[in-house]
Amino acid sequence: MAPVDAVIVTGAAGALGHAVVAEFRSLGREVVALDRPGERLDTLGRQEGVHAVAADLSSRAAVQDAFTRITVGCDALVGLAGGFTPGALADVDEETLDSLWRSNFGSALWTAQAAVPLFRSGGAIVTVGSKTAVGGPAPVAHATSKAAVVRLTQLLAEELRPQRIRVNAVLPSVIDTPANRSWMSDDLTARAVSPAAIAKVITFLCGPDAAPISGAAIPVYGDA
Numbered sequence: 001m002a003p004v005d006a007v008i009v010t011g012a013a014g015a016l017g018h019a020v021v022a023e024f025r026s027l028g029r030e031v032v033a034l035d036r037p038g039e040r041l042d043t044l045g046r047q048e049g050v051h052a053v054a055a056d057l058s059s060r061a062a063v064q065d066a067f068t069r070i071t072v073g074c075d076a077l078v079g080l081a082g083g084f085t086p087g088a089l090a091d092v093d094e095e096t097l098d099s100l101w102r103s104n105f106g107s108a109l110w111t112a113q114a115a116v117p118l119f120r121s122g123g124a125i126v127t128v129g130s131k132t133a134v135g136g137p138a139p140v141a142h143a144t145s146k147a148a149v150v151r152l153t154q155l156l157a158e159e160l161r162p163q164r165i166r167v168n169a170v171l172p173s174v175i176d177t178p179a180n181r182s183w184m185s186d187d188l189t190a191r192a193v194s195p196a197a198i199a200k201v202i203t204f205l206c207g208p209d210a211a212p213i214s215g216a217a218i219p220v221y222g223d224a
Contacts, residue, residue, distance in 0.1 A: 005073040005120065006030040007206065010057050010111050011080030013040035015177035016128075019195035020078055023203045025049055032070050034111070035081070057081040058102035060110045067114040075123035076206040077115040081107040082128060082146075086139045097141050104145040108152055112167075122164030124206040127153045131173040131221045150217050157215035166214035168205050172198055173221035191223040 007024050011017045012033035021031050021044065030049050035041045037054035045052025055066035058081075083103035085096050108127050115125070132138030133146035150169050157167040174180060176192035184192065198220045204210055205218070 005075035005123070006032050006051070007076040007078065008032045008034065008070070008074050008111070008115055008118075009078045009080060010034045010107060011082065012052075013038065013044055014080065015179070016172075016175060016195045016198060017080050018044070019199040020080065020202055021047075021050060023196070023199040027203060030072060032072065032074065034066060057107040057111060060106075060113075063107075063110040063114050067118070070118065073120050074115060074118045075120070077111060077123075077125045078202055078206065079108045079111055079125070079127045081111070084139075084142055087141060089140050092141045100141045100145045101148075104142070105148040105152065108149050112152075112156060116160065116163070116165065119163070119165055123166075124210070125153075125156065125160075125165060125167040126202050126205050127167070127169045129153070129169040129171045129217060131171050131219065131224075134171065134217065153217065154215050161214065166205075166210070168210075168213055168215065169217045170198060170201055170205070170220045171217055173224040175224075188224065193220060193222045193224055197222075 007029050009020055009031055012021055013035035021033060024031050032051045033044050034053050034055055041052050041054055044050055053066050053069050056062040083100055085100055112125055127149050129150040130146035132143040133150050153167050153169040174192045176194050181189060201220050
C-alpha cells in the first residue's frame with residue numbers, strides 16, 4: 001500500500017491552527033506544521049505525527065526555503081497564516097497595508113506556489129478568507145487583503161483543475177479563541193464559532209467526500 005501523504009498547515013501554532021492539526025491527527029493524517037519560529041511551534045512539533053517547520057510565510061524566499069525542508073509527500077495545503085489590524089479609511093497607512101497584504105495574500109500565494117509541486121497525484125488547497133471579504137462593514141485594509149485571498153482561490157481552482165487539485169476558501173468571522181475572548185462581549189462570545197467546528201469543515205474540504213467542490217467560498221461564521 002502506498003504511504004498516505006501529509007497535510008501542510010500554515011499558521012499552525014495559532015488557536016485555529018492547533019484545532020486543525022488536532023482534527024487531521026484524529027483522522028490519522030501526518031501534518032507538516034508551518035509558522036513563525038517560537039515555543040508554540042516547537043511544542044506543536046513535539047507531538048507525534050507533527051513535523052514543525054519554522055518560516056516567515058509572508059516572504060517568498062523564506063517559504064521556498066522552508067519547503068525544501070519538507071521531505072514527505074503532500075496532498076493538501078491548509079493556509080491559515082494571516083494577520084488582522086483594525087482601521088477605517090483614515091487609519092490606513094503604508095506600513096499597515098503592506099503588512100496585511102503580505103501576511104494575508106502573500107502567505108496564501110507563496111505557500112500555494114511552493115506546495116503544488118509536492119502534490120504527486122492531485123489534492124486540495126484550503127485558504128482562509130473572511131466574512132468581511134465578501135460583504136458588510138469592515139476594516140478597510142484587512143477586508144481588502146482577504147478579498148484578494150478569495151479571488152486568488154477562484155483563480156487557482158481554475159488553473160489547477162487539470163492537475164486534479166481542488167481549491168476552496170472558508171470564510172470565518174469572529175472565532176472563539178482565548179485572545180478574542182479578552183475583548184468580546186458575552187453576547188458575541190456566545191455567538192462566536194469554535195476553532196474545532198471550523199477545523200471539521202476544513203478537513204472535509206480536504207477529504208474525498210468533497211471531491212465535487214472547487215472554487216467555493218464556504219461561510220463558517222454561524223451567527224457571529
